[in-house]
Amino acid sequence: MNLLECVGLYGLRTFDPERAHGLSIKALKLGLAPLAGTVTSSRLTTTVAGLSLPNPVGLAAGFDKNAEAITPLSRAGFGFIEVGAATPRPQLGNDKPRLFRLTQDRAAINRFGFNNEGADAIAARLAQRPQDAIIGLNLGANKDSQDRADDFSRVLATCGAHLDFATVNVSSPNTEKLRDLQGAEALSALLKGVLATRDAQSKRIPIFLKIAPDLSDAEISDIAGVALDLELDGIIATNTTLSRDGLKNKHRDQMGGLSGAPLFEKSTRVLARLSHETNGKVPLIGVGGVATAEQAYAKIKAGASAVQLYTAMVYQGLSIGAKIARGLDTMVNADGLSNISEAVGQGTNKWL
Numbered sequence: 001m002n003l004l005e006c007v008g009l010y011g012l013r014t015f016d017p018e019r020a021h022g023l024s025i026k027a028l029k030l031g032l033a034p035l036a037g038t039v040t041s042s043r044l045t046t047t048v049a050g051l052s053l054p055n056p057v058g059l060a061a062g063f064d065k066n067a068e069a070i071t072p073l074s075r076a077g078f079g080f081i082e083v084g085a086a087t088p089r090p091q092l093g094n095d096k097p098r099l100f101r102l103t104q105d106r107a108a109i110n111r112f113g114f115n116n117e118g119a120d121a122i123a124a125r126l127a128q129r130p131q132d133a134i135i136g137l138n139l140g141a142n143k144d145s146q147d148r149a150d151d152f153s154r155v156l157a158t159c160g161a162h163l164d165f166a167t168v169n170v171s172s173p174n175t176e177k178l179r180d181l182q183g184a185e186a187l188s189a190l191l192k193g194v195l196a197t198r199d200a201q202s203k204r205i206p207i208f209l210k211i212a213p214d215l216s217d218a219e220i221s222d223i224a225g226v227a228l229d230l231e232l233d234g235i236i237a238t239n240t241t242l243s244r245d246g247l248k249n250k251h252r253d254q255m256g257g258l259s260g261a262p263l264f265e266k267s268t269r270v271l272a273r274l275s276h277e278t279n280g281k282v283p284l285i286g287v288g289g290v291a292t293a294e295q296a297y298a299k300i301k302a303g304a305s306a307v308q309l310y311t312a313m314v315y316q317g318l319s320i321g322a323k324i325a326r327g328l329d330t331m332v333n334a335d336g337l338s339n340i341s342e343a344v345g346q347g348t349n350k351w352l
């Protein structure tokens, strides 16, 4: 972290968390944030679901909900970025306050509830995107929708031409009953609709499914079955958790999804179980509590072809993507591997 980033982070931490987040997006748009540029090497380049990534460390959904800062973010050292969630119609989300920092726990709780400017506004920004980066969109559903399953397809139809990948997010805990769409039957119907929309578009992009960490082994097994059946392009594991185990901060009982350090172990277990259930046949992206290169490497060994992060950036700044990617390069080299893909799934059993 450089001096500017340290001072910036200190300043941002003294604001209300949602205001601090808004200011960091503004700073990015104004070109005030220091950017690492592309971080890559022959050991770090990897292909996930047909996407060629300069490195396997991505920015998770939810940081740039409205695709306002895609150009600077794509220069920040991440190997790929996911914006959104976008819903068909604009939506205000839940009442404020709805984002809480749990500093002692290196964690956050949010109950945003898919606040976003809607698919049309987001598509217009995505149309201006840089072409030399890998950019995906997290698809969501409107809270008051009559047909939530169809909402995912509608957002994809609006934005798909400007995307490298899209993620079906049925795992946010902040839209009532959304997670019910993770059941095998509902999930299969929903994904069939999204895949048909994708197939009807001129550009064939990979479709990922993002799942919750609070699933039983049986539920994970069902999801793996659906993914294999439908030849889904990949699964992102995981979203935030409803669990509150071991937290110290006064905000621990706030409603919403918990992210950051306390999520690491739980989300890595779900990832490993998925890797086991799919026999390594479905590309997986590991997310949840990644704050160091060691943790990113652990997710990769547990079965992830790439990782994503969000909350650790709140505590360590924007340079964290580049820092973790460089750390991974060193670790892959120390293990005597010629490419990071050789490490994928080498330690799955440890997490089962």
Ligand SMILES: Cc1cc2nc3c(=O)[nH]c(=O)nc-3n(C[C@H](O)[C@H](O)[C@H](O)COP(=O)(O)O)c2cc1C
Binding pocket: 060, 061, 062, 063, 065, 084, 085, 099, 108, 110, 112, 114, 138, 169, 172, 210, 238, 239, 240, 258, 259, 260, 261, 263, 287, 288, 289, 290, 308, 309, 310, 311, 312
């Ligand atoms: C403030 C906030 C907003 C989020 N919004 C979304 C979202 O819109 N869609 C989504 O799939 N995940 C969302 N997430 C979840 C993250 O993408 C990620 O899955 C989760 O935070 C775990 O990763 P982390 O521990 O590195 O933060 C959000 C997370 C946070 C902290």
